[in-house]
Amino acid sequence: xxxxxxxxxxxxxxxxxxxxxxxxxxxxxxxxxxxxxxxxxxxxxxxxxxxxxxxxxxxxxxxxxxxxxxxxxxxxxxxxxxxxxxxxxxxxxxxxxxxxxxxxxxxxxxxxxxxxxxxx
Amino acid sequence: xxxxxxxxxxxxxxxxxxxxxxxxxxxxxxxxxxxxxxxxxxxxxxxxxxxxxxxxxxxxxxxxxxxxxxxxxxxxxxxxxxxxxxxxxxxxxxxxxxxxxxxxxxxxxxx
Amino acid sequence: xxxxxxxxxxxxxxxxxxxxxxxxxxxxxxxxxxxxxxxxxxxxxxxxxxxxxxxxxxxxxxxxxxxxxxxxxxxxxxxxxxxxxxxxxxxxxxxxxxxxxxxxxxxxxxxxxxxxxx
Numbered sequence: 001x002x003x004x005x006x007x008x009x010x011x012x013x014x015x016x017x018x019x020x021x022x023x024x025x026x027x028x029x030x031x032x033x034x035x036x037x038x039x040x041x042x043x044x045x046x047x048x049x050x051x052x053x054x055x056x057x058x059x060x061x062x063x064x065x066x067x068x069x070x071x072x073x074x075x076x077x078x079x080x081x082x083x084x085x086x087x088x089x090x091x092x093x094x095x096x097x098x099x100x101x102x103x104x105x106x107x108x109x110x111x112x113x114x115x116x117x118x119x120x
Numbered sequence: 121x122x123x124x125x126x127x128x129x130x131x132x133x134x135x136x137x138x139x140x141x142x143x144x145x146x147x148x149x150x151x152x153x154x155x156x157x158x159x160x161x162x163x164x165x166x167x168x169x170x171x172x173x174x175x176x177x178x179x180x181x182x183x184x185x186x187x188x189x190x191x192x193x194x195x196x197x198x199x200x201x202x203x204x205x206x207x208x209x210x211x212x213x214x215x216x217x218x219x220x221x222x223x224x225x226x227x228x229x230x231x
Numbered sequence: 232x233x234x235x236x237x238x239x240x241x242x243x244x245x246x247x248x249x250x251x252x253x254x255x256x257x258x259x260x261x262x263x264x265x266x267x268x269x270x271x272x273x274x275x276x277x278x279x280x281x282x283x284x285x286x287x288x289x290x291x292x293x294x295x296x297x298x299x300x301x302x303x304x305x306x307x308x309x310x311x312x313x314x315x316x317x318x319x320x321x322x323x324x325x326x327x328x329x330x331x332x333x334x335x336x337x338x339x340x341x342x343x344x345x346x347x348x349x
Contacts, residue, residue, distance in 0.1 A: 228254070
C-alpha cells in the first residue's frame with residue numbers, strides 16, 4: 001500500500017483533467033492505497049472558481065470531485081497565490097466550498113509523508 | 121486607489137497598501153511607511169530595510185520570511201539572521217513590514 | 232526529506248509555467264527536500280536574462296534563480312543537447328549549471344523519489 005499525492009497543474013476547463021484525477025483517486029482507494037491530498041497549482045486553479053456556470057449538458061466533474069473528497073476526507077488544496085494572481089479567489093469572492101486555500105510550503109511539507117506524487 | 125501624501129506629494133499605493141511604483145521610494149517615504157506600521161526606525165531597522173532593498177535589486181523578488189532569515193544569516197551573520205531578532209524589530213512580520221517600508225511589492229503569502 | 236527532481240522544459244515566455252516552477256523549487260528546498268533542477272528543451276532559455284522585459288509586457292523573473300544556491304538546491308543540471316540547440320554556453324548562464332547528457336540525466340532521475348515536470 002502506498003500514500004499518494006495528486007498534483008494538478010494543467011488546465012481544467014473543457015478537458016479531461018478533472019475526470020482523470022477523479023478516476024485515479026477512485027482507483028487508488030479501491031486498491032487500498034491512501035490519498036494524502038490533492039493539490040491544484042498553475043492553470044489548474046481555475047477549477048476552484050465558485051461562479052463557474054456550466055450548461056446542464058456539460059459534465060461538472062469538480063462537483064463530483066468535491067463530493068468524493070469530502071466523503072473520503074481527502075484535503076482538496078489549492079495554491080492561494082496562483083489563484084489570487086489570476087483573480088480566481090479573493091476576499092470578496094472566495095473559492096468554491098470544498099477547496100481549501102494552501103501554500104506551496106504546505107504542499108512541500110506534505111510530500112514528506114507521501115510515497116508517490118502523480119501529476120496531472 | 122490608495123495613496124500616501126509625503127511633503128505635499130501624493131504617492132500611489134497598491135491594494136495592499138504597498139508602494140505602487142518602486143521608483144518613487146525615498147528614505148522619507150520609508151519613515152512614513154514605518155509610522156503606519158508603528159515601527160520606530162533605528163539603525164538596526166534601517167540595516168534590514170536596506171538589506172531587503174538590495175535583495176530585491178539582485179533577485180527581483182520580495183523575500184518571504186524563510187529566505188530573508190537565510191539571506192541575512194549569510195550576509196550579516198547568525199546573530200541577525202534569525203527570526204527572533206527580526207521579529208523583535210518588526211513584530212507584525214519582518215518580511216511583510218520590512219518590504220513595505222523598503223517600498224517593495226508584498227511578498228507572496230504561499231511561500 | 233525526499234529526493235525530488237523538478238524538470239523544466241518550457242520557454243520562459245510560455246505563460247506562468249516557468250515562473251511558478253521556480254517558486255515551487257524554492258518551496259521544496261525551503262522545507263529541506265533534496266531538490267535537483269533539470270533544464271531541458273526550451274527551458275535552457277530561462278538561464279539567460281530576459282532582455283527588454285518591459286517591452287514584452289512581462290516581468291524579468293529570471294534573477295530569482297540565483298536564489299537556488301541560498302535555498303541549498305542540491306543540483307542544477309542543464310541538458311547538453313538543449314544548450315547546444317539553443318547555442319548557449321554554460322558560462323553565459325545566470326547560475327552555475329552542471330551540463331549532462333540525456334543518459335546521465337536518465338540515471339539521475341532513476342535516483343529520485345518524486346519528479347515534477349513543468
